[in-house]
Amino acid sequence: MRTRFIAAGAAILALLTSVLAMTQNAQAATGLHVSGTRILEANGNQFVMRGTSHAHTWYSSQTSSFANIKSLGANTVRVVLSGGRWTANTASDVANVISLCKQNRLICVLENHDTTGYGEQSGAYTLDQAVDYWVGLKSVLTGQENYVVINIGNEPYGNNNQSAWTNATKSAISRMRAAGFQHLLMVDAPAWGQDWQFVMRDNAASVLDSDPQKNTVFSIHMYGVFDTAAEVTGYLQAFQSAGLPLVIGEFGNMHSDGDPDEDTIMSQAQSRGVGYLGWSWSGNGGGVEYLDQVTNFNVDQLTSWGQRLFNGANGIKSTAKEATIYSGQPPVSPSPSPSASPSRPASPSPSPTRSPSPSPSPTGGAKGCSATYTVANQWGGGFQGEVTVKAGSSAISGWTVTWTYANGQAITQVWNATVTSSGSSVTARNVSYNGSLGAGASTSFGFLGSWNGTNSVPAVSCTAS
Numbered sequence: 281m282r283t284r285f286i287a288a289g290a291a292i293l294a295l296l297t298s299v300l301a302m303t304q305n306a307q308a309a310t311g312l313h314v315s316g317t318r319i320l321e322a323n324g325n326q327f328v329m330r331g332t333s334h335a336h337t338w339y340s341s342q343t344s345s346f347a348n349i350k351s352l353g354a355n356t357v358r359v360v361l362s363g364g365r366w367t368a369n370t371a372s373d374v375a376n377v378i379s380l381c382k383q384n385r386l387i388c389v390l391e392n393h394d395t396t397g398y399g400e401q402s403g404a405y406t407l408d409q410a411v412d413y414w415v416g417l418k419s420v421l422t423g424q425e426n427y428v429v430i431n432i433g434n435e436p437y438g439n440n441n442q443s444a445w446t447n448a449t450k451s452a453i454s455r456m457r458a459a460g461f462q463h464l465l466m467v468d469a470p471a472w473g474q475d476w477q478f479v480m481r482d483n484a485a486s487v488l489d490s491d492p493q494k495n496t497v498f499s500i501h502m503y504g505v506f507d508t509a510a511e512v513t514g515y516l517q518a519f520q521s522a523g524l525p526l527v528i529g530e531f532g533n534m535h536s537d538g539d540p541d542e543d544t545i546m547s548q549a550q551s552r553g554v555g556y557l558g559w560s561w562s563g564n565g566g567g568v569e570y571l572d573q574v575t576n577f578n579v580d581q582l583t584s585w586g587q588r589l590f591n592g593a594n595g596i597k598s599t600a601k602e603a604t605i606y607s608g609q610p611p612v613s614p615s616p617s618p619s620a621s622p623s624r625p626a627s628p629s630p631s632p633t634r635s636p637s638p639s640p641s642p643t644g645g646a647k648g649c650s651a652t653y654t655v656a657n658q659w660g661g662g663f664q665g666e667v668t669v670k671a672g673s674s675a676i677s678g679w680t681v682t683w684t685y686a687n688g689q690a691i692t693q694v695w696n697a698t699v700t701s702s703g704s705s706v707t708a709r710n711v712s713y714n715g716s717l718g719a720g721a722s723t724s725f726g727f728l729g730s731w732n733g734t735n736s737v738p739a740v741s742c743t744a745s
Contacts, residue, residue: 310322311427311462313495314495327355329389330600331355331389332357332358332561334359334360336369336377337360342563347383348579349386352579352591352596353590353597354600359388360391361390361391361413363394363412364413365393374417374421381428391431391468392432392433392434393434394433395407404438407432408451410452429465431468431529434473435470436448438471442477453465464496467497468501468529469499469500474502474505484519499527499530501529502528504535504538504540506531509541512544528545528549528555530559531557532570533585534585535571543593546592559571562574570583573590585726587724649743652740655735655737662730663728664726665726665729667681667708668724669722669723671721672744675718678715678745679710683739683740686736687734690730692727692730694708694725695727696723708725710723
């Protein structure tokens with residue numbers, strides 16, 4: 281009898297375990313969810329984020345940006361929101377943002393920017409306050425689990441008291457679940473998102489375990505801390521080895537705290553199936569205007585960084601796959617961009633003085649290639665330059681651009697080209713991913729330089745191969 285009871289008990293236990301497992305799986309599969317290192321849609325298909333961030337909270341009139349971002353191949357847009365540190369984005373506004381994402385077949389990562397730099401930057405909100413904001417938006421977020429990821433708080437700690445991140449993040453996740461949120465949650469690292477003390481890396485497993493739904497993805501921001509291939513690959517490998525889900529929630533091609541290795545970031549993300557989101561579409565201020573991917577929200581004016589992110593090797597256009605939730609829906613044509621809003625820049629710090637840019641200097645012939653040199657930004661002792669290369673009436677397989685400075689300018693940093701200098705003479709050649717251009721097609725490269733006294737625009741010449 282005792283043996284029969286034990287056997288019956290074991291059968292009942294197995295049945296309950298099976299039912300519980302099915303219930304948990306069904307709950308996790310109500311929308312986007314994590315499985316090991318991967319993000320899956322409700323139907324089980326893998327979804328790898330490829331997109332950019334849009335500073336909606338400061339540029340709420342730029343609604344055409346959603347269609348324009350989609351037109352360049354993105355499958356995801358990360359939308360900056362505020363609950364009160366800046367002008368609050370209301371429930372109706374957020375509902376409209378979600379609608380714009382869905383109209384343009386984009387997965388919508390909604391992030392609360394109020395927490396940026398907490399403990400180091402004055403006015404920053406706590407993660408607990410960020411959760412209050414999300415709870416206030418629950419009515420417009422419920423039912424959107426297939427389309428919306430909630431990024432609880434952007435860069436929720438500065439460089440101070442980073443160890444507090446772990447418990448604060450666990451508490452925020454717990455409160456979100458207790459409030460009934462079924463969404464995939466995204467949590468940013470401390471240290472302005474860059475985790476240089478490895479607080480997130482070393483505590484990610486316990487944070488994920490604290491989520492009753494085990495449906496949290498970790499977000500690393502890669503700027504100057506990640507300026508070598510070893511640092512990029514080491515961080516990504518740590519999460520992969522631990523079986524934990526990670527996305528690169530922000531990165532740029534350069535930054536004031538160092539020069540990120542964006543080529544390794546993008547190639548490693550592609551080879552590992554890790555999502556990435558560049559920063560940011562347009563509207564940057566505070567001295568980081570070089571992070572704009574388009575000029576003045578104009579999709580037809582890609583910057584060097586925008587060209588690299590969208591059209592370069594391992595870029596968005598060649599690697600993004602649309603979420604299958606949108607299968608069968610017709611595409612939406614991009615709308616004309618309204619003029620840039622004069623409201624807040626995407627960085628609250630003041631912008632450096634910008635001198636008027638001299639007129640562009642185009643050269644070249646119809647059948648080879650032409651080049652246009654522009655001073656994109658200028659400040660005391662330094663400047664940012666950009667050269668656009670355009671093929672003539674025939675396709676080209678490579679290009680070389682040359683110029684000679686007349687006023688002692690010197691190049692200090694370059695991207696999207698290989699540049700050599702001999703005295704005042706400069707030679708720029710294409711890199712592997714931007715040499716081949718169809719007839720009439722164009723690409724661009726950028727650089728930082730120094731100047732003293734005068735920063736005149738040199739004449740440039742282009743030779744095709």
